[in-house]
Amino acid sequence: MFKTYIDTDIKKAIDLLNENQVVAIPTETVYGLAGNALNEIAVAKIFEAKNRPFFNPLIIHTHSVDEIKKFAEIDEISLELANKFMPGPLTLLLPKKNTVPDIVTAGSSKVAIRIPNNSLTIQLLKQLQYPLAAPSANQFGYVSPVLPEHVLKSLNGKIPYILNGGKCSVGLESTIIEVIEKSIIIHRFGGLEKEIIEAFIGIKTIAAKEINNNKTPETSGQLKSHYATKTPLIQGDVIELLKAYKEKNVAIITFNKIYDSLETKHQFVLSKNNILLEAAQQLFTTMRKLDNLDYDLIIAEVFPNEGLGVAINDRLKKAQFINKD
Ligand code: TXA
Ligand code: MG
Numbered sequence: 001m002f003k004t005y006i007d008t009d010i011k012k013a014i015d016l017l018n019e020n021q022v023v024a025i026p027t028e029t030v031y032g033l034a035g036n037a038l039n040e041i042a043v044a045k046i047f048e049a050k051n052r053p054f055f056n057p058l059i060i061h062t063h064s065v066d067e068i069k070k071f072a073e074i075d076e077i078s079l080e081l082a083n084k085f086m087p088g089p090l091t092l093l094l095p096k097k098n099t100v101p102d103i104v105t106a107g108s109s110k111v112a113i114r115i116p117n118n119s120l121t122i123q124l125l126k127q128l129q130y131p132l133a134a135p136s137a138n139q140f141g142y143v144s145p146v147l148p149e150h151v152l153k154s155l156n157g158k159i160p161y162i163l164n165g166g167k168c169s170v171g172l173e174s175t176i177i178e179v180i181e182k183s184i185i186i187h188r189f190g191g192l193e194k195e196i197i198e199a200f201i202g203i204k205t206i207a208a209k210e211i212n213n214n215k216t217p218e219t220s221g222q223l224k225s226h227y228a229t230k231t232p233l234i235q236g237d238v239i240e241l242l243k244a245y246k247e248k249n250v251a252i253i254t255f256n257k258i259y260d261s262l263e264t265k266h267q268f269v270l271s272k273n274n275i276l277l278e279a280a281q282q283l284f285t286t287m288r289k290l291d292n293l294d295y296d297l298i299i300a301e302v303f304p305n306e307g308l309g310v311a312i313n314d315r316l317k318k319a320q321f322i323n324k325d
Contacts, residue, residue: 002160006148010124013163017128022046024137024151025061025124026165027116029089029173029191030144030284031151032061032134033159043103043133049158052140057106058133059091059174060113063125068092068113071100071131077179077201084200087117089170089191093178104133114174120165136173137162143227143287143319146171150288171281172311177205185211189311191280226318227284229291233298235316241299251290253300253316255279266295276308283312287319 005012013023020042022035033050035042037060047054062068065082072094074082082092096111105111113131116122125132136144137151145151146168155162175190177197184205186194194205234241238252242261251266252259256274258267268286270279290298300316303309 001157004152004156004159004162006152006162006164008120008164010120010127010163012161013124014127016161017042017132020045021161022049022159024145024148024155024159024162025116025118025121025132025134026148026163026168027061027118027121027134028087028168028170029116030146030168030171031137031148031162032059032116032132033137033151033155034061034132034134036128036130037061037104037133038099038101038130040101040103043101046133046135049155050135050138050140052135054103055106056135056140057108057112058104058135060100060104060111060131061116061121061125061134062113062131063087063115063122065115067131068094068115071097072111072113073097075179077182077184077203081177081179081197081201082115085192085197086115087122088115089117089172089174090114090197091174091176091188091190093176093187110178112176117169118165120163124163141226141228143229143284143291144173146281146284150284153288167281169281170277171284172308172315175311189314191308191311193307194310195307227287227315228319229287229298231291231295231298233287233300233316233319235300235302235313235320238299238301245297245299248296249294250297250299251293251295253283253286253290253298255301255303257301276304276312279303280308280312283315 025034035046091114138154148162148164170191173190175192176188178185187208270282303312
């Protein structure tokens with residue numbers, strides 16, 4: 001057991017990481033649970049603290065595109081994307097070099113790498129002699145943390161330190177892509193919109209789930225149950241669902257509207273201004289808040305299926321499938 005401290009002191013994080021401890025770090029997407037990616041003991045501690053199965057690989061975090069080249073082979077299109085969108089909410093899946101231990105990639109020949117856009121964490125990464133492996137800093141399967149208090153709730157006593165970078169500005173995990181020949185495969189929709197990638201690179205992206213030949217690796221973001229609240233959650237037509245569950249004590253998550261058929265105090269609007277970025281920032285905080293109230297059921301709207309709405313819908317859909325008896 002640890003006493004878990006929350007502070008903004010980078011030096012403290014460096015000391016702990018150099019001792020092969022794990023530390024929660026802020027990124028623009030969600031908080032990560034970080035350890036020395038090149039040290040198998042540190043990486044094993046990450047899996048242990050969050051109860052994550054070892055078959056589920058971790059993303060490596062570094063501070064520059066040059067650093068990425070130390071750990072992976074990078075093709076031309078990936079390099080263009082990296083130069084344009086990193087630091088930022090983009091993760092590239094690339095052929096790994098031998099410098100990366102197998103425990104990080106769960107034995108895969110590919111490694112996921114990104115450069116987080118958070119000044120504290122970039123400063124931290126620049127002062128370390130190694131990159132950081134970091135999954136989201138929550139218990140496996142639960143909603144990702146976007147505030148230091150969320151990390152504390154999941155990992156109090158299990159880790160020594162949370163580096164406090166305040167609220168995550170994007171609030172959804174990174175978009176994971178892989179370039180195969182000249183195709184761009186999206187393994188996980190996230191904080192970087194596919195429309196923005198496509199407009200820049202001039203190639204239409206392909207969602208991994210549209211490819212049936214099983215040649216692309218599974219990512220845990222593709223597990224059916226993930227990002228899930230303990231309170232059952234259903235996504236769909238709110239009016240119909242409110243009718244179907246009228247006996248239950250229900251809260252609803254909506255984009256911008258208020259429904260007549262439910263008391264306003266049970267309605268949680270993610271962006272009254274109708275802005276998907278704002279909704280994305282509010283999503284996980286709202287899911288966690290509702291999970292701590294006494295609702296029997298959370299009903300969520302289907303968001304517009306464009307831009308960040310695609311990632312929001314993906315998270316809400318996955319949150320539905322957990323076994324909640
Ligand atoms: O925004 C983010 O990406 C956050 C912050 C902390 O950087 N990290 C994050 O990590 O969401 P995690 O572990 O919760 O999700 C990473 C996803 C998982 O679905 C994992 O299976 C996939 O990336 N992944 C990682 N390495 C992979 C690999 N070598 N091959 C295929 N999938 C991989
Ligand atoms: Mg996660």
